[in-house]
Amino acid sequence: MKSIINLPLLLTSLQVCCHHLPGHDGFQDDHGENNPHEHQYSLSREEQGEKSPDYHKITPSNTDFAFRFYRNIASDPDGNNIFFSPLSISTAFALLALGAKSETHDEIYKGLSFDLLEIEEKEIHEGFHQLLHVLNQPNNKAQVNLGNGLFIEPSLKFLPAFLEDAKNVYGADGFSTNFSSPRVAKKQINYYVQNKTDGKIACALDELDASTVMVLVNYIFFKAYWENPFDTHFIRERDFFVDANTTVKVNMMHRKGYYKFIYDGDLFSWVVELPYKGDATAFFILPDEGKLEHVENALAKEHLSKWTQSFRHESIRLIIPKFSISATYDVKDLLEKMGITAVFNDTADLSGITGEQNLKVSKVIHKAVLDVNESGTEAAAVTTIEFMLRSAQLQPPLTISYNKPFLVIIVHQSTESILFIGKIMDPTKK
Known part of the structure:
Protein backbone atom coordinates (compact mmCIF):
# COMPACT_ATOMS: atom_id res chain seq x y z
CA MET A 1 0.00 0.00 0.00
CA TYR A 225 4.03 11.37 -0.93
CA TRP A 226 6.50 11.24 1.92
CA GLU A 227 10.07 11.61 0.70
CA ASN A 228 10.92 8.80 3.10
CA PRO A 229 7.91 6.51 3.47
CA PHE A 230 7.10 4.40 6.50
CA ASP A 231 7.25 0.63 6.12
CA THR A 232 3.89 -1.05 6.73
CA HIS A 233 5.69 -3.93 8.46
CA PHE A 234 6.66 -1.62 11.32
CA ILE A 235 3.19 -0.37 12.19
CA ARG A 236 2.30 -1.34 15.75
CA GLU A 237 -0.68 -0.61 17.97
CA ARG A 238 0.52 1.55 20.86
CA ASP A 239 -0.85 3.80 23.60
CA PHE A 240 -1.56 7.47 22.83
CA PHE A 241 -1.87 9.61 25.96
CA VAL A 242 -4.66 12.11 25.25
CA ASP A 243 -4.48 13.57 28.76
CA ALA A 244 -3.70 12.51 32.32
CA ASN A 245 -6.90 10.45 32.49
CA THR A 246 -7.35 9.23 28.91
CA THR A 247 -5.33 6.72 26.92
CA VAL A 248 -6.34 5.34 23.50
CA LYS A 249 -4.91 2.66 21.26
CA VAL A 250 -3.64 3.85 17.86
CA ASN A 251 -1.58 2.42 15.02
CA MET A 252 1.87 3.98 15.26
CA MET A 253 4.27 4.20 12.30
CA HIS A 254 7.95 3.59 13.07
CA ARG A 255 10.99 4.61 11.07
CA LYS A 256 14.67 4.92 11.87
CA GLY A 257 16.55 7.32 9.61
CA TYR A 258 18.09 10.73 9.17
CA TYR A 259 15.80 13.63 9.99
CA LYS A 260 16.17 17.34 10.54
CA PHE A 261 15.07 18.10 14.07
CA ILE A 262 15.79 20.24 17.10
CA TYR A 263 14.65 20.91 20.63
CA ASP A 264 13.20 24.43 20.77
CA GLY A 265 13.93 25.67 24.28
CA ASP A 266 11.67 28.67 23.82
CA LEU A 267 8.66 26.48 23.01
CA PHE A 268 9.69 23.54 25.22
CA SER A 269 9.12 21.28 22.23
CA TRP A 270 10.77 18.83 19.89
CA VAL A 271 10.28 19.71 16.23
CA VAL A 272 10.87 17.20 13.44
CA GLU A 273 10.59 17.99 9.75
CA LEU A 274 9.07 15.38 7.44
CA PRO A 275 9.49 16.44 3.80
CA TYR A 276 7.30 15.36 0.93
CA LYS A 277 8.43 14.62 -2.59
CA GLY A 278 8.15 17.98 -4.27
CA ASP A 279 8.07 21.48 -2.86
CA ALA A 280 6.36 20.86 0.48
CA THR A 281 7.27 19.83 4.00
CA ALA A 282 5.60 19.20 7.37
CA PHE A 283 6.75 20.26 10.82
CA PHE A 284 5.64 17.96 13.66
CA ILE A 285 5.79 19.81 16.99
CA LEU A 286 5.81 17.75 20.20
CA PRO A 287 5.41 19.89 23.37
CA ASP A 288 6.83 18.79 26.69
CA GLU A 289 4.35 17.57 29.28
CA GLY A 290 2.09 20.45 30.34
CA LYS A 291 3.49 22.85 27.70
CA LEU A 292 0.90 22.50 24.91
CA GLU A 293 -0.94 25.71 25.83
CA HIS A 294 2.36 27.57 26.06
CA VAL A 295 3.26 26.47 22.53
CA GLU A 296 -0.14 27.54 21.20
CA ASN A 297 0.19 31.01 22.73
CA ALA A 298 3.84 31.57 21.76
CA LEU A 299 4.04 30.10 18.25
CA ALA A 300 4.84 32.80 15.67
CA LYS A 301 6.29 33.17 12.19
CA GLU A 302 9.76 33.84 13.61
CA HIS A 303 9.92 30.25 14.84
CA LEU A 304 9.65 28.83 11.33
CA SER A 305 12.72 30.69 10.09
CA LYS A 306 14.69 29.97 13.27
CA TRP A 307 13.99 26.26 12.96
CA THR A 308 15.21 26.08 9.38
CA GLN A 309 18.45 27.82 10.36
CA SER A 310 19.13 25.74 13.48
CA PHE A 311 18.18 22.14 12.81
CA ARG A 312 20.31 19.11 13.51
CA HIS A 313 20.51 16.35 10.90
CA GLU A 314 21.04 13.01 12.59
CA SER A 315 19.65 9.51 12.71
CA ILE A 316 16.72 9.12 15.10
CA ARG A 317 13.89 6.68 15.67
CA LEU A 318 10.66 8.45 14.77
CA ILE A 319 7.22 7.25 15.85
CA ILE A 320 4.06 9.03 14.67
CA PRO A 321 0.42 7.88 14.59
CA LYS A 322 -1.51 6.90 11.51
CA PHE A 323 -4.76 8.85 11.60
CA SER A 324 -7.63 10.47 9.74
CA VAL A 372 -1.88 10.70 7.33
CA ASN A 373 -0.67 7.18 6.66
CA GLU A 374 2.37 5.07 5.88
CA SER A 375 4.29 4.26 2.70
CA GLY A 376 4.95 0.86 1.23
CA THR A 377 8.64 1.36 0.57
CA GLU A 378 11.33 3.05 2.61
CA ALA A 379 13.14 5.73 0.65
CA ALA A 380 16.22 7.90 1.27
CA ALA A 381 16.73 10.39 4.12
CA VAL A 382 14.04 12.48 5.72
CA THR A 383 14.58 16.13 6.42
CA THR A 384 13.13 17.71 9.55
CA ILE A 385 13.82 21.04 11.23
CA GLU A 386 13.63 22.65 14.66
CA PHE A 387 15.86 24.91 16.68
CA MET A 388 17.00 25.70 20.17
CA LEU A 389 17.20 29.31 21.34
CA ARG A 390 19.22 28.48 24.42
CA SER A 391 22.90 27.69 24.25
CA ALA A 392 22.65 24.54 26.35
CA GLN A 393 23.60 21.44 24.39
CA LEU A 394 20.52 19.22 24.61
CA GLN A 395 21.12 15.80 23.11
CA PRO A 396 18.14 14.42 21.24
CA PRO A 397 16.71 11.19 22.54
CA LEU A 398 17.20 8.01 20.57
CA THR A 399 13.44 8.00 20.01
CA ILE A 400 11.01 10.88 19.38
CA SER A 401 7.53 9.47 19.85
CA TYR A 402 4.41 11.48 19.03
CA ASN A 403 2.33 9.52 21.54
CA LYS A 404 0.66 12.57 23.11
CA PRO A 405 -1.01 15.72 21.71
CA PHE A 406 1.07 17.46 19.03
CA LEU A 407 0.85 20.11 16.32
CA VAL A 408 1.42 19.85 12.56
CA ILE A 409 2.28 22.72 10.19
CA ILE A 410 2.39 21.98 6.45
CA VAL A 411 4.37 24.51 4.41
CA HIS A 412 4.89 25.11 0.70
CA GLN A 413 8.62 25.71 0.72
CA SER A 414 9.45 28.04 -2.17
CA THR A 415 6.62 30.47 -1.33
CA GLU A 416 7.02 29.96 2.45
CA SER A 417 3.23 29.66 2.65
CA ILE A 418 1.49 27.80 5.46
CA LEU A 419 -1.03 25.56 3.73
CA PHE A 420 -2.44 23.83 6.81
CA ILE A 421 -2.22 23.88 10.60
CA GLY A 422 -3.47 21.11 12.86
CA LYS A 423 -3.50 19.94 16.46
CA ILE A 424 -3.91 16.23 17.07
CA MET A 425 -5.43 15.75 20.51
CA ASP A 426 -6.87 12.29 19.86
CA PRO A 427 -5.94 10.53 16.59
CA THR A 428 -8.81 8.04 17.04
CA LYS A 429 -11.43 10.80 16.72
CA LYS A 430 -12.52 11.20 13.12
Whole structure:
Protein backbone atom coordinates (compact mmCIF):
# COMPACT_ATOMS: atom_id res chain seq x y z
CA MET A 1 0.00 0.00 0.00
CA LYS A 2 1.46 3.32 -1.01
CA SER A 3 1.70 5.92 1.71
CA ILE A 4 0.26 9.26 0.93
CA ILE A 5 -1.01 12.28 2.72
CA ASN A 6 -4.27 13.73 1.44
CA LEU A 7 -5.39 17.15 2.62
CA PRO A 8 -8.55 18.03 0.79
CA LEU A 9 -10.16 21.13 2.17
CA LEU A 10 -13.15 23.33 1.45
CA LEU A 11 -13.21 26.78 2.80
CA THR A 12 -15.61 29.37 3.13
CA SER A 13 -18.85 28.89 1.73
CA LEU A 14 -19.14 32.63 2.12
CA GLN A 15 -22.90 32.89 1.88
CA VAL A 16 -23.94 36.39 0.90
CA CYS A 17 -27.47 37.70 1.31
CA CYS A 18 -29.19 40.91 0.33
CA HIS A 19 -30.54 43.71 2.48
CA HIS A 20 -32.98 44.00 -0.41
CA LEU A 21 -32.91 42.29 -3.79
CA PRO A 22 -33.40 44.62 -6.78
CA GLY A 23 -35.59 43.23 -9.54
CA HIS A 24 -33.14 42.74 -12.40
CA ASP A 25 -33.19 39.91 -14.89
CA GLY A 26 -30.41 37.83 -16.35
CA PHE A 27 -26.84 36.95 -15.44
CA GLN A 28 -25.20 39.09 -18.12
CA ASP A 29 -22.05 41.14 -18.40
CA ASP A 30 -24.04 44.29 -19.11
CA HIS A 31 -25.21 44.37 -15.49
CA GLY A 32 -23.92 47.44 -13.78
CA GLU A 33 -23.35 49.51 -16.93
CA ASN A 34 -24.77 52.51 -15.12
CA ASN A 35 -22.44 51.89 -12.19
CA PRO A 36 -19.00 51.97 -13.75
CA HIS A 37 -16.29 50.44 -11.63
CA GLU A 38 -12.66 50.97 -12.45
CA HIS A 39 -10.67 47.76 -12.88
CA GLN A 40 -8.03 48.58 -10.31
CA TYR A 41 -6.75 45.04 -9.88
CA SER A 42 -6.97 43.42 -13.30
CA LEU A 43 -3.42 42.48 -14.19
CA SER A 44 -1.89 43.46 -17.49
CA ARG A 45 -0.41 40.81 -19.76
CA GLU A 46 3.05 41.89 -18.67
CA GLU A 47 2.10 41.68 -14.99
CA GLN A 48 0.78 38.17 -15.51
CA GLY A 49 4.11 37.07 -16.96
CA GLU A 50 7.33 36.19 -15.21
CA LYS A 51 8.67 38.73 -12.76
CA SER A 52 9.97 39.03 -9.23
CA PRO A 53 7.89 37.02 -6.74
CA ASP A 54 5.36 39.43 -5.26
CA TYR A 55 3.96 36.62 -3.13
CA HIS A 56 6.86 37.12 -0.72
CA LYS A 57 5.34 40.51 0.16
CA ILE A 58 2.20 38.86 1.53
CA THR A 59 3.88 35.88 3.26
CA PRO A 60 4.51 37.61 6.65
CA SER A 61 0.89 38.78 6.92
CA ASN A 62 -0.49 35.40 5.84
CA THR A 63 1.67 33.68 8.45
CA ASP A 64 0.62 36.13 11.19
CA PHE A 65 -3.01 35.53 10.27
CA ALA A 66 -2.48 31.75 10.37
CA PHE A 67 -1.25 31.75 13.96
CA ARG A 68 -3.79 34.36 15.14
CA PHE A 69 -6.62 32.31 13.67
CA TYR A 70 -5.24 29.13 15.22
CA ARG A 71 -5.14 30.74 18.66
CA ASN A 72 -8.78 31.75 18.33
CA ILE A 73 -9.77 28.16 17.61
CA ALA A 74 -7.53 26.80 20.36
CA SER A 75 -9.00 29.21 22.93
CA ASP A 76 -12.07 26.97 23.07
CA PRO A 77 -11.12 24.34 25.69
CA ASP A 78 -13.14 21.53 24.13
CA GLY A 79 -10.17 19.20 23.68
CA ASN A 80 -11.01 18.50 20.04
CA ASN A 81 -8.61 18.02 17.16
CA ILE A 82 -7.92 21.13 15.08
CA PHE A 83 -7.28 21.23 11.36
CA PHE A 84 -7.75 24.06 8.86
CA SER A 85 -6.16 25.92 5.96
CA PRO A 86 -5.29 29.53 6.85
CA LEU A 87 -4.31 30.18 3.24
CA SER A 88 -7.74 29.15 2.04
CA ILE A 89 -9.42 31.59 4.41
CA SER A 90 -7.01 34.43 3.56
CA THR A 91 -7.49 33.90 -0.17
CA ALA A 92 -11.28 33.88 0.05
CA PHE A 93 -11.43 37.13 2.04
CA ALA A 94 -8.78 38.82 -0.08
CA LEU A 95 -10.99 38.07 -3.08
CA LEU A 96 -14.01 39.43 -1.21
CA ALA A 97 -12.03 42.61 -0.47
CA LEU A 98 -12.14 43.38 -4.21
CA GLY A 99 -15.75 44.39 -3.65
CA ALA A 100 -15.47 45.90 -0.17
CA LYS A 101 -15.52 49.62 0.63
CA SER A 102 -15.07 51.95 3.62
CA GLU A 103 -15.03 50.31 7.07
CA THR A 104 -15.78 46.87 5.66
CA HIS A 105 -12.76 47.14 3.36
CA ASP A 106 -10.42 48.29 6.14
CA GLU A 107 -11.58 45.64 8.61
CA ILE A 108 -11.00 42.80 6.17
CA TYR A 109 -7.40 43.80 5.49
CA LYS A 110 -6.66 44.47 9.14
CA GLY A 111 -8.22 41.15 10.11
CA LEU A 112 -6.01 39.40 7.54
CA SER A 113 -2.99 41.10 9.21
CA PHE A 114 -2.28 43.53 6.36
CA ASP A 115 -1.21 47.10 7.16
CA LEU A 116 -2.16 49.27 4.18
CA LEU A 117 0.41 51.85 5.32
CA GLU A 118 3.15 49.29 4.69
CA ILE A 119 1.85 47.46 1.63
CA GLU A 120 -0.27 48.73 -1.24
CA GLU A 121 -3.60 47.08 -1.91
CA LYS A 122 -2.59 46.27 -5.47
CA GLU A 123 0.52 44.49 -4.15
CA ILE A 124 -1.68 42.29 -1.97
CA HIS A 125 -3.80 41.17 -4.91
CA GLU A 126 -0.76 40.70 -7.14
CA GLY A 127 0.80 38.60 -4.38
CA PHE A 128 -2.21 36.30 -4.18
CA HIS A 129 -2.35 36.15 -7.99
CA GLN A 130 1.25 34.95 -8.22
CA LEU A 131 0.85 32.62 -5.24
CA LEU A 132 -2.09 30.90 -6.91
CA HIS A 133 -0.05 30.55 -10.09
CA VAL A 134 2.94 28.98 -8.31
CA LEU A 135 0.93 26.64 -6.08
CA ASN A 136 -1.19 25.31 -8.94
CA GLN A 137 1.75 24.18 -11.07
CA PRO A 138 0.70 20.77 -12.47
CA ASN A 139 4.24 19.35 -12.59
CA ASN A 140 4.90 19.65 -8.85
CA LYS A 141 5.18 16.25 -7.15
CA ALA A 142 3.44 17.79 -4.14
CA GLN A 143 0.08 18.51 -5.76
CA VAL A 144 -1.74 21.67 -4.68
CA ASN A 145 -5.06 22.72 -6.19
CA LEU A 146 -6.20 26.07 -4.81
CA GLY A 147 -9.04 28.00 -6.39
CA ASN A 148 -12.29 29.92 -6.07
CA GLY A 149 -15.85 29.66 -7.31
CA LEU A 150 -18.57 32.32 -7.36
CA PHE A 151 -22.17 31.15 -7.46
CA ILE A 152 -24.47 34.11 -8.18
CA GLU A 153 -28.26 34.49 -8.27
CA PRO A 154 -29.13 35.51 -11.88
CA SER A 155 -31.46 38.29 -10.70
CA LEU A 156 -28.69 39.94 -8.67
CA LYS A 157 -27.46 43.23 -10.06
CA PHE A 158 -23.66 43.16 -10.02
CA LEU A 159 -20.72 45.09 -11.42
CA PRO A 160 -19.01 43.12 -14.20
CA ALA A 161 -15.64 44.54 -13.15
CA PHE A 162 -15.85 42.61 -9.87
CA LEU A 163 -16.30 39.32 -11.69
CA GLU A 164 -13.56 40.19 -14.16
CA ASP A 165 -11.12 41.05 -11.36
CA ALA A 166 -12.11 37.90 -9.46
CA LYS A 167 -11.45 35.85 -12.58
CA ASN A 168 -8.26 37.60 -13.78
CA VAL A 169 -6.58 37.98 -10.38
CA TYR A 170 -7.96 35.04 -8.38
CA GLY A 171 -8.84 32.64 -11.20
CA ALA A 172 -12.42 32.45 -9.93
CA ASP A 173 -14.99 30.38 -11.80
CA GLY A 174 -18.37 32.10 -12.14
CA PHE A 175 -21.74 30.32 -12.19
CA SER A 176 -25.36 31.38 -12.50
CA THR A 177 -27.19 29.70 -9.61
CA ASN A 178 -30.91 29.61 -8.86
CA PHE A 179 -30.97 30.13 -5.09
CA SER A 180 -34.78 30.20 -5.09
CA SER A 181 -34.42 26.42 -5.32
CA PRO A 182 -32.05 25.64 -2.42
CA ARG A 183 -31.91 21.92 -3.22
CA VAL A 184 -30.74 22.56 -6.78
CA ALA A 185 -28.28 25.27 -5.67
CA LYS A 186 -26.74 23.01 -3.00
CA LYS A 187 -26.41 20.18 -5.51
CA GLN A 188 -24.61 22.47 -7.98
CA ILE A 189 -22.18 23.83 -5.36
CA ASN A 190 -21.53 20.46 -3.73
CA TYR A 191 -20.82 18.84 -7.09
CA TYR A 192 -18.34 21.60 -7.94
CA VAL A 193 -16.47 21.15 -4.65
CA GLN A 194 -16.56 17.36 -4.86
CA ASN A 195 -14.96 17.57 -8.30
CA LYS A 196 -12.30 20.08 -7.21
CA THR A 197 -11.32 18.07 -4.10
CA ASP A 198 -11.07 14.74 -5.92
CA GLY A 199 -14.19 13.49 -4.16
CA LYS A 200 -12.81 13.99 -0.64
CA ILE A 201 -15.48 16.54 0.31
CA ALA A 202 -18.80 15.35 -1.01
CA CYS A 203 -21.02 17.72 0.96
CA ALA A 204 -19.65 21.24 1.17
CA LEU A 205 -23.00 22.77 2.11
CA ASP A 206 -25.50 21.19 4.44
CA GLU A 207 -27.97 24.07 4.17
CA LEU A 208 -28.44 27.48 2.57
CA ASP A 209 -29.95 30.60 4.11
CA ALA A 210 -33.24 31.44 2.46
CA SER A 211 -32.02 34.92 1.50
CA THR A 212 -28.71 33.77 -0.04
CA VAL A 213 -27.94 35.42 -3.38
CA MET A 214 -24.25 34.54 -3.73
CA VAL A 215 -21.84 31.89 -2.43
CA LEU A 216 -18.07 32.33 -2.65
CA VAL A 217 -16.25 29.02 -2.36
CA ASN A 218 -12.52 28.62 -1.89
CA TYR A 219 -11.15 25.09 -2.10
CA ILE A 220 -7.70 23.65 -1.54
CA PHE A 221 -6.62 20.08 -2.23
CA PHE A 222 -3.17 18.81 -1.29
CA LYS A 223 -1.75 15.40 -2.16
CA ALA A 224 1.86 14.39 -1.58
CA TYR A 225 4.03 11.37 -0.93
CA TRP A 226 6.50 11.24 1.92
CA GLU A 227 10.07 11.61 0.70
CA ASN A 228 10.92 8.80 3.10
CA PRO A 229 7.91 6.51 3.47
CA PHE A 230 7.10 4.40 6.50
CA ASP A 231 7.25 0.63 6.12
CA THR A 232 3.89 -1.05 6.73
CA HIS A 233 5.69 -3.93 8.46
CA PHE A 234 6.66 -1.62 11.32
CA ILE A 235 3.19 -0.37 12.19
CA ARG A 236 2.30 -1.34 15.75
CA GLU A 237 -0.68 -0.61 17.97
CA ARG A 238 0.52 1.55 20.86
CA ASP A 239 -0.85 3.80 23.60
CA PHE A 240 -1.56 7.47 22.83
CA PHE A 241 -1.87 9.61 25.96
CA VAL A 242 -4.66 12.11 25.25
CA ASP A 243 -4.48 13.57 28.76
CA ALA A 244 -3.70 12.51 32.32
CA ASN A 245 -6.90 10.45 32.49
CA THR A 246 -7.35 9.23 28.91
CA THR A 247 -5.33 6.72 26.92
CA VAL A 248 -6.34 5.34 23.50
CA LYS A 249 -4.91 2.66 21.26
CA VAL A 250 -3.64 3.85 17.86
CA ASN A 251 -1.58 2.42 15.02
CA MET A 252 1.87 3.98 15.26
CA MET A 253 4.27 4.20 12.30
CA HIS A 254 7.95 3.59 13.07
CA ARG A 255 10.99 4.61 11.07
CA LYS A 256 14.67 4.92 11.87
CA GLY A 257 16.55 7.32 9.61
CA TYR A 258 18.09 10.73 9.17
CA TYR A 259 15.80 13.63 9.99
CA LYS A 260 16.17 17.34 10.54
CA PHE A 261 15.07 18.10 14.07
CA ILE A 262 15.79 20.24 17.10
CA TYR A 263 14.65 20.91 20.63
CA ASP A 264 13.20 24.43 20.77
CA GLY A 265 13.93 25.67 24.28
CA ASP A 266 11.67 28.67 23.82
CA LEU A 267 8.66 26.48 23.01
CA PHE A 268 9.69 23.54 25.22
CA SER A 269 9.12 21.28 22.23
CA TRP A 270 10.77 18.83 19.89
CA VAL A 271 10.28 19.71 16.23
CA VAL A 272 10.87 17.20 13.44
CA GLU A 273 10.59 17.99 9.75
CA LEU A 274 9.07 15.38 7.44
CA PRO A 275 9.49 16.44 3.80
CA TYR A 276 7.30 15.36 0.93
CA LYS A 277 8.43 14.62 -2.59
CA GLY A 278 8.15 17.98 -4.27
CA ASP A 279 8.07 21.48 -2.86
CA ALA A 280 6.36 20.86 0.48
CA THR A 281 7.27 19.83 4.00
CA ALA A 282 5.60 19.20 7.37
CA PHE A 283 6.75 20.26 10.82
CA PHE A 284 5.64 17.96 13.66
CA ILE A 285 5.79 19.81 16.99
CA LEU A 286 5.81 17.75 20.20
CA PRO A 287 5.41 19.89 23.37
CA ASP A 288 6.83 18.79 26.69
CA GLU A 289 4.35 17.57 29.28
CA GLY A 290 2.09 20.45 30.34
CA LYS A 291 3.49 22.85 27.70
CA LEU A 292 0.90 22.50 24.91
CA GLU A 293 -0.94 25.71 25.83
CA HIS A 294 2.36 27.57 26.06
CA VAL A 295 3.26 26.47 22.53
CA GLU A 296 -0.14 27.54 21.20
CA ASN A 297 0.19 31.01 22.73
CA ALA A 298 3.84 31.57 21.76
CA LEU A 299 4.04 30.10 18.25
CA ALA A 300 4.84 32.80 15.67
CA LYS A 301 6.29 33.17 12.19
CA GLU A 302 9.76 33.84 13.61
CA HIS A 303 9.92 30.25 14.84
CA LEU A 304 9.65 28.83 11.33
CA SER A 305 12.72 30.69 10.09
CA LYS A 306 14.69 29.97 13.27
CA TRP A 307 13.99 26.26 12.96
CA THR A 308 15.21 26.08 9.38
CA GLN A 309 18.45 27.82 10.36
CA SER A 310 19.13 25.74 13.48
CA PHE A 311 18.18 22.14 12.81
CA ARG A 312 20.31 19.11 13.51
CA HIS A 313 20.51 16.35 10.90
CA GLU A 314 21.04 13.01 12.59
CA SER A 315 19.65 9.51 12.71
CA ILE A 316 16.72 9.12 15.10
CA ARG A 317 13.89 6.68 15.67
CA LEU A 318 10.66 8.45 14.77
CA ILE A 319 7.22 7.25 15.85
CA ILE A 320 4.06 9.03 14.67
CA PRO A 321 0.42 7.88 14.59
CA LYS A 322 -1.51 6.90 11.51
CA PHE A 323 -4.76 8.85 11.60
CA SER A 324 -7.63 10.47 9.74
CA ILE A 325 -9.47 13.50 11.10
CA SER A 326 -11.95 16.09 9.88
CA ALA A 327 -13.15 19.44 11.19
CA THR A 328 -15.86 22.01 10.52
CA TYR A 329 -15.72 25.60 11.74
CA ASP A 330 -18.06 28.57 11.81
CA VAL A 331 -15.47 31.03 10.53
CA LYS A 332 -17.84 33.95 11.00
CA ASP A 333 -17.69 33.70 14.79
CA LEU A 334 -13.89 33.35 14.78
CA LEU A 335 -13.33 36.31 12.44
CA GLU A 336 -15.64 38.52 14.48
CA LYS A 337 -13.37 37.85 17.45
CA MET A 338 -10.48 39.04 15.25
CA GLY A 339 -12.16 42.35 14.43
CA ILE A 340 -13.88 41.57 11.11
CA THR A 341 -17.45 42.50 11.97
CA ALA A 342 -18.88 45.06 9.51
CA VAL A 343 -19.04 42.61 6.61
CA PHE A 344 -21.47 40.44 8.61
CA ASN A 345 -24.05 43.07 9.57
CA ASP A 346 -26.33 45.62 7.97
CA THR A 347 -23.56 48.23 7.85
CA ALA A 348 -21.63 46.05 5.36
CA ASP A 349 -20.36 47.92 2.32
CA LEU A 350 -19.81 45.45 -0.52
CA SER A 351 -20.82 48.02 -3.11
CA GLY A 352 -17.83 47.04 -5.24
CA ILE A 353 -19.83 43.92 -6.12
CA THR A 354 -23.23 45.39 -6.93
CA GLY A 355 -22.75 49.16 -6.97
CA GLU A 356 -25.07 49.40 -3.98
CA GLN A 357 -24.75 48.75 -0.25
CA ASN A 358 -27.19 45.86 -0.37
CA LEU A 359 -25.07 42.81 0.48
CA LYS A 360 -23.67 41.29 3.66
CA VAL A 361 -22.00 37.97 4.47
CA SER A 362 -24.46 35.76 6.34
CA LYS A 363 -22.41 32.62 6.93
CA VAL A 364 -18.83 31.38 6.57
CA ILE A 365 -18.19 27.64 6.86
CA HIS A 366 -14.81 25.91 6.68
CA LYS A 367 -14.51 22.12 6.28
CA ALA A 368 -11.25 20.21 6.35
CA VAL A 369 -10.11 16.60 6.05
CA LEU A 370 -6.68 15.21 6.89
CA ASP A 371 -5.38 11.67 6.23
CA VAL A 372 -1.88 10.70 7.33
CA ASN A 373 -0.67 7.18 6.66
CA GLU A 374 2.37 5.07 5.88
CA SER A 375 4.29 4.26 2.70
CA GLY A 376 4.95 0.86 1.23
CA THR A 377 8.64 1.36 0.57
CA GLU A 378 11.33 3.05 2.61
CA ALA A 379 13.14 5.73 0.65
CA ALA A 380 16.22 7.90 1.27
CA ALA A 381 16.73 10.39 4.12
CA VAL A 382 14.04 12.48 5.72
CA THR A 383 14.58 16.13 6.42
CA THR A 384 13.13 17.71 9.55
CA ILE A 385 13.82 21.04 11.23
CA GLU A 386 13.63 22.65 14.66
CA PHE A 387 15.86 24.91 16.68
CA MET A 388 17.00 25.70 20.17
CA LEU A 389 17.20 29.31 21.34
CA ARG A 390 19.22 28.48 24.42
CA SER A 391 22.90 27.69 24.25
CA ALA A 392 22.65 24.54 26.35
CA GLN A 393 23.60 21.44 24.39
CA LEU A 394 20.52 19.22 24.61
CA GLN A 395 21.12 15.80 23.11
CA PRO A 396 18.14 14.42 21.24
CA PRO A 397 16.71 11.19 22.54
CA LEU A 398 17.20 8.01 20.57
CA THR A 399 13.44 8.00 20.01
CA ILE A 400 11.01 10.88 19.38
CA SER A 401 7.53 9.47 19.85
CA TYR A 402 4.41 11.48 19.03
CA ASN A 403 2.33 9.52 21.54
CA LYS A 404 0.66 12.57 23.11
CA PRO A 405 -1.01 15.72 21.71
CA PHE A 406 1.07 17.46 19.03
CA LEU A 407 0.85 20.11 16.32
CA VAL A 408 1.42 19.85 12.56
CA ILE A 409 2.28 22.72 10.19
CA ILE A 410 2.39 21.98 6.45
CA VAL A 411 4.37 24.51 4.41
CA HIS A 412 4.89 25.11 0.70
CA GLN A 413 8.62 25.71 0.72
CA SER A 414 9.45 28.04 -2.17
CA THR A 415 6.62 30.47 -1.33
CA GLU A 416 7.02 29.96 2.45
CA SER A 417 3.23 29.66 2.65
CA ILE A 418 1.49 27.80 5.46
CA LEU A 419 -1.03 25.56 3.73
CA PHE A 420 -2.44 23.83 6.81
CA ILE A 421 -2.22 23.88 10.60
CA GLY A 422 -3.47 21.11 12.86
CA LYS A 423 -3.50 19.94 16.46
CA ILE A 424 -3.91 16.23 17.07
CA MET A 425 -5.43 15.75 20.51
CA ASP A 426 -6.87 12.29 19.86
CA PRO A 427 -5.94 10.53 16.59
CA THR A 428 -8.81 8.04 17.04
CA LYS A 429 -11.43 10.80 16.72
CA LYS A 430 -12.52 11.20 13.12
